[in-house]
Amino acid sequence: MSAAHLGTVATAGATIWLTGLSGAGKSTISEALIVRLREAGHRVDILDGDEVRQVLTADLGFSREDRITNVRRIGYVAEVVARNGVLALVPVIAPYAEARDSVRERHEKAGTPFVLIHVATSVEVCAERDVKGLYAKQKAGLMSGLTGVDDPYEDPTNADLRLDTAGRTLDESVDAVWAVLSARGLV
């Protein structure tokens, strides 16, 4: 996908990481947020796990160590994109605090804004939605290592926003993220 925009407004970039379980709404919110950010004239790009996995993290599995390495590598790419004046959206689970904190620290050291949005939809609601069919697969014993079910998800204690999408419209969720970005001077 191409994200180059000509004649955009001048803004500082930032990494906006949406962490949460599969089906929590990370990608859906990111896609709606992108539309709104572009309308407002911002440079925006999205780093999704599927694209990144083709080249950058093709060697990694789903162990704790590999999941941490995965988040660190994506975090590095986001950092480089963000330091070039782009809002880099990252809808990636990132289950371990250690990895999220490591990405945040690198950003802070470089003076590049980092925003952590915890899309905190409960595992029950995520399993009901089951967008990718993973919860059903896990229940049927066809897979294991599903974050929040039989693999850890460490709730962030330092998120800029904790957003439970249950009972909220997509617009309301995007509004909530927008308010955080606005408070940080990013939009």
Place this chain on the structure above:
Amino acid sequence: MSAAHLGTVATAGATIWLTGLSGAGKSTISEALIVRLREAGHRVDILDGDEVRQVLTADLGFSREDRITNVRRIGYVAEVVARNGVLALVPVIAPYAEARDSVRERHEKAGTPFVLIHVATSVEVCAERDVKGLYAKQKAGLMSGLTGVDDPYEDPTNADLRLDTAGRTLDESVDAVWAVLSARGLV
């Protein structure tokens, strides 16, 4: 390093990869080129191997396979940066044609310009300069796997420019790269 620039001219991004031996002049040319590009109002960033190695390629060694993976990962980051309207300079040896071609192909598939500059300074001149002391170390038997000496460097057959820095001033070398970028409509 921060590369965000406000109020820059609107341009398409591109990856500008400078391949060649250690000491060939890749970084020196990149740094001089950056100054000139910024003066002309372009967004520019540089991805150097040392920075990238901290996070993105910390797991890799110097085998053929690892060197190819290294170039592919850096190529992916450059691609993401370039698609956001930034000129991404990559002064990285990239000894294998397979890896360079793979990076080029991904760019072409995505419609993102890719420029390959072969900084073709001879191994004799590089060894004489020996900026990092690597050629002396290898000669003394203190290291092995030095590209162009006891490790392969596959000369590009598809470079946009073959630039031997011997007998050229730095300004003349930068002029030569600039001419290529200009012909491609990138500056």
